[in-house]
Amino acid sequence: MTITPEAHDALIDDVAPMDEPVVASPTATRVPDPEGGQLDRLPRRDAVLRMSEVQAAEQADAPLIDENQQTMLVNMGPSHPSTHGVLRLMLEMDGETVVRSKPVIGYLHTGMEKTGESLTFLQGCTNTTRMDYAAPLFNELVFSLATEKLLDVEIPARATWIRMLMCEVNRIASHLLFMATNGMDLGAVSMMIYGWREREQVLRFLEKVTGLRMNHNYIRPGGVAADLPDGWRDDVLHILEMLPPRLEEYDILMTGQPIWRERLQGVGTLSPEEALALSITGPVLRSTGIARDIRKDQPYLAYDEVDFDVLVGSYGDSFDCYAIRLNEIRESIRIVHQILDKMPKGDFRVQDTKVTPPPRARIDESMEALIHHFKIFTEGFKVPEGEVYVAIESPRGELGCYLVSDGSPTPYRMHIRAPSLVNLQCLPHKMANGLVADAVASISSVDPIMGEVDR
Amino acid sequence: MTDTAETEETAPSEAASEERYGHPVTYSRGQQVIHVPREQWRSTAEALFADNWTMLTDITAVDFLSYGPARKLPAGIAPERFEVVASLVRFDNGDRIRMRTQVPESDPTVDSLYAIYPGSDYQERETYDMFGITFEGHPDLSRILMPEEWVGYPLRKDFAQGVIPVQFKGPQT
Numbered sequence: 013m014t015i016t017p018e019a020h021d022a023l024i025d026d027v028a029p030m031d032e033p034v035v036a037s038p039t040a041t042r043v044p045d046p047e048g049g050q051l052d053r054l055p056r057r058d059a060v061l062r063m064s065e066v067q068a069a070e071q072a073d074a075p076l077i078d079e080n081q082q083t084m085l086v087n088m089g090p091s092h093p094s095t096h097g098v099l100r101l102m103l104e105m106d107g108e109t110v111v112r113s114k115p116v117i118g119y120l121h122t123g124m125e126k127t128g129e130s131l132t133f134l135q136g137c138t139n140t141t142r143m144d145y146a147a148p149l150f151n152e153l154v155f156s157l158a159t160e161k162l163l164d165v166e167i168p169a170r171a172t173w174i175r176m177l178m179c180e181v182n183r184i185a186s187h188l189l190f191m192a193t194n195g196m197d198l199g200a201v202s203m204m205i206y207g208w209r210e211r212e213q214v215l216r217f218l219e220k221v222t223g224l225r226m227n228h229n230y231i232r233p234g235g236v237a238a239d240l241p242d243g244w245r246d247d248v249l250h251i252l253e254m255l256p257p258r259l260e261e262y263d264i265l266m267t268g269q270p271i272w273r274e275r276l277q278g279v280g281t282l283s284p285e286e287a288l289a290l291s292i293t294g295p296v297l298r299s300t301g302i303a304r305d306i307r308k309d310q311p312y313l314a315y316d317e318v319d320f321d322v323l324v325g326s327y328g329d330s331f332d333c334y335a336i337r338l339n340e341i342r343e344s345i346r347i348v349h350q351i352l353d354k355m356p357k358g359d360f361r362v363q364d365t366k367v368t369p370p371p372r373a374r375i376d377e378s379m380e381a382l383i384h385h386f387k388i389f390t391e392g393f394k395v396p397e398g399e400v401y402v403a404i405e406s407p408r409g410e411l412g413c414y415l416v417s418d419g420s421p422t423p424y425r426m427h428i429r430a431p432s433l434v435n436l437q438c439l440p441h442k443m444a445n446g447l448v449a450d451a452v453a454s455i456s457s458v459d460p461i462m463g464e465v466d467r
Numbered sequence: 468m469t470d471t472a473e474t475e476e477t478a479p480s481e482a483a484s485e486e487r488y489g490h491p492v493t494y495s496r497g498q499q500v501i502h503v504p505r506e507q508w509r510s511t512a513e514a515l516f517a518d519n520w521t522m523l524t525d526i527t528a529v530d531f532l533s534y535g536p537a538r539k540l541p542a543g544i545a546p547e548r549f550e551v552v553a554s555l556v557r558f559d560n561g562d563r564i565r566m567r568t569q570v571p572e573s574d575p576t577v578d579s580l581y582a583i584y585p586g587s588d589y590q591e592r593e594t595y596d597m598f599g600i601t602f603e604g605h606p607d608l609s610r611i612l613m614p615e616e617w618v619g620y621p622l623r624k625d626f627a628q629g630v631i632p633v634q635f636k637g638p639q640t
Contacts, residue, residue, distance in 0.1 A: 050584070051585060118612040126628060127628075291523055399495050399529075401565060427527045429554070
């Protein structure tokens with residue numbers, strides 16, 4: 013069957029062309045930014061494109077004014093290999109140069125904060141763990157810490173150190189994923205395989221301890237779900253021995269390599285003033301030279317008992333973001349070595365019958381224990397009224413949890429301050445007046461996890 | 468985890484903060500909370516910025532429509548349906564402070580902090596998207612997570628949670 017040209021055109025008309033460039037007039041509708049205040053801290057704020065879908069569609073039909081003076085609106089994503097999932101960017105281009113841009117998000121929004129209001133505090137971790145799926149243990153940790161602060165329970169030392177161990181191992185896995193995707197985005201495709209190869213080994217350890225590669229639901233209010241399995245120390249040591257030579261290989265493959273440096277140095281720079289004004293946290297903030305790490309500044313768990321350095325960059329460019337994450341893996345290895353030396357003995361969860369279910373063996377012999385077990389898992393435990401905000405340092409920045417409890421077993425309001433969401437705000441500033449190929453480097457250096465951005 | 472300060476208890480620095488910003492200060496599980504009248508939301512943020520509060524880390528809201536127990540608020544603060552909450556941190560000593568303001572259902576607006584802490588941009592949009600609270604002076608207050616044409620504000624308590632009806636099969640006879 014042949015398709016006539018008319019039928020072909022009709023077919024095309026039916027489908028809205030997603031990646032078709034549309035013409036934007038130079039006088040694109042633009043709400044002026046409010047004047048005054050502290051906005052001078054953002055010299056490149058004109059690079060933020062503020063345009064709705066409707067306005068963008070209108071621009072498509074606008075008549076061409078002058079070919080040489082006109083910018084073009086190009087859509088990038090949401091399913092683009094270098095956008096880390098479903099990030100979509102509206103780019104206003106002048107030739108190859110990005111003039112203004114707007115990150116468009118929400119494609120992965122599943123209403124997890126709403127869901128969190130109907131899950132008990134014990135079930136809450138199964139929900140939050142699915143937000144930042146590259147660093148799930150941090151989400152569980154922040155929710156557990158907030159719940160424990162509301163409950164005012166103190167968890168045993170071993171539980172604290174197990175949490176630290178698991179989180180640092182998870183940080184290594186998360187940064188290895190960054191190494192892989194960062195390399196892939198910039199054309200070092202073999203790096204993708206290397207990063208994933210190492211990450212898989214780390215995940216194998218997490219799987220052995222928690223039962224799952226991701227979405228562990230291992231850290232829970234009151235401690236952790238289970239004690240470390242037999243032989244865990246050897247497994248951790250194996251990872252710690254395996255990684256340093258591999259990181260040396262990364263150095264050879266990327267850090268010292270002229271093409272890699274050319275590709276990243278001076279690309280997507282951010283000044284410390286801009287980073288602070290935009291509430292940027294984590295490696296992106298540290299890349300601008302501000303030594304901010306919650307583990308160091310307001311130690312939680314037992315981070316005040318381990319020795320590690322906070323790494324900072326000097327230029328705030330994509331190379332600094334890369335180098336900081338690479339060396340944070342080394343710092344995490346250092347921390348894990350100290351955790352192995354200091355891991356105390358004792359309970360892995362608090363022996364507070366209000367929060368903790370009875371041991372499995374007791375259920376077989378005691379009716380009360382069975383009832384207790386049943387009540388905790390069906391009704392949940394009641395958490396005293398109050399509100400609390402707890403923040404930790406996730407691989408991506410300040411991960412916060414704001415909990416409001418009305419005294420019932422479910423949170424009245426559960427809000428997660430997602431570092432990826434807030435860090436996305438720096439993208440238009442980083443990409444301003446850069447090439448579209450460098451925009452990819454900027455996105456990659458922010459390392460957004462869309463599950464966390466959209467929640 | 469060693470948390471000693473009890474809720475609503477007076478801590479030594481409370482008087483200082485209270486005098487400095489002119490708004491009641493309480494402590495929730497040891498965390499400093501400043502209760503700001505809605506009209507002074509922006510000016511208080513300006514005062515905090517001038518006092519070296521480095522970063523606005525978080526801004527969100529709570530809908531107290533179906534909140535059971537009587538809400539504990541300091542004298543002079545009348546409870547309203549919505550509460551906008553902003554968390555700030557200072558880097559020099561690591562202190563955190565939380566600003567809370569009551570926003571009535573009949574007029575859900577509050578000043579935007581964008582001009583003082585531009586990092587509030589996305590989170591104010593998110594709060595607008597989820598609660599329908601308008602931030603006056605925000606340069607682009609539009610939906611961020613939900614589609615632009617979405618009707619309703621999902622995180623309000625009177626917005627039903629989405630459910631998929633599951634039909635169970637009866638026993639085979």
